[in-house]
Amino acid sequence: DTGVSQDPRHKITKRGQNVTFRCDPISEHNRLYxxxxxxxxxxxxxxxxxxxxxxxxSRLLSDRFSAERPKGSFSTLEIQRTEQGDSxxxxxxxxxxxxxxxxxxxxxSGTQLSVL
Amino acid sequence: AQxxxxxxxxxxxxxxxxxxxxxxxxVSGNPYLFWYVQYPNRGLQFLLKYxxxxxxxxxxxxxxxxxxxxxxxxxxxxxxxxxxDSALYFCAVRVPYGGxxxxxxxxxxxxxxxxx
Numbered sequence: 001d002t003g004v005s006q007d008p009r010h011k012i013t014k015r016g017q018n019v020t021f022r023c024d025p026i027s028e029h030n031r032l033y034x035x036x037x038x039x040x041x042x043x044x045x046x047x048x049x050x051x052x053x054x055x056x057x058s059r060l061l062s063d064r065f066s067a068e069r070p071k072g073s074f075s076t077l078e079i080q081r082t083e084q085g086d087s088x089x090x091x092x093x094x095x096x097x098x099x100x101x102x103x104x105x106x107x108x109s110g111t112q113l114s115v116l
Numbered sequence: 117a118q119x120x121x122x123x124x125x126x127x128x129x130x131x132x133x134x135x136x137x138x139x140x141x142x143v144s145g146n147p148y149l150f151w152y153v154q155y156p157n158r159g160l161q162f163l164l165k166y167x168x169x170x171x172x173x174x175x176x177x178x179x180x181x182x183x184x185x186x187x188x189x190x191x192x193x194x195x196x197x198x199x200x201d202s203a204l205y206f207c208a209v210r211v212p213y214g215g216x217x218x219x220x221x222x223x224x225x226x227x228x229x230x231x232x
Contacts, residue, residue: 004159033218042120042206042222043160056218091160101212102148102167105220107159 025094
């Protein structure tokens with residue numbers, strides 16, 4: 001168990017640029033989640049994959065955001081035309097779940113995005 | 117709207133004293149309840165969960181939580197606090213039906229400070 005890894009740890013970009021983050025889940029986990037966390041707040045759900053299928057998307061996930069999980073392994077989260085309000089910590093989590101929803105999630109350390 | 121409330125931004129206790137971190141929730145039906153802890157520069161870690169059954173659940177590092185359905189609360193407790201327990205604690209709830217099962221809803225967090 002090597003844990004959930006996220007890359008990069010930090011990303012500084014200028015407003016209007018596109019950014020892409022990567023998440024490598026624990027290898028046997030079939031579920032993968034993206035969350036966003038701002039200072040003083042709890043993580044907010046963005047989207048969730050079961051294997052390669054994206055099954056839920058939050059209303060927070062505007063059309064500038066897109067996530068993929070090709071082949072049900074790693075996942076990428078892309079933000080197009082970044083805005084200053086996108087500045088946050090982006091968290092990835094994975095879990096092994098089959099037909100129930102009480103499993104624990106394993107979180108990565110996150111990618112801190114700063115939009116200037 | 118479904119939500120989780122952690123009424124205290126910060127809890128301060130002396131080492132060796134009991135601690136309580138409060139959590140209440142507002143969701144329909146019978147949700148699953150969780151506590152996660154976040155240490156500085158580290159990802160969120162699972163502490164414990166309530167699914168069904170005994171209202172007192174035990175978790176990692178000597179923590180336990182008490183589920184109270186009538187008060188819709190799930191307070192985190194520990195009989196004797198350690199300085200190393202100082203961290204950010206998040207209560208979370210998951211509704212296992214209704215189309216948004218992927219969404220683990222977090223409270224905004226409570227900073228626990230344990231003084232020697």
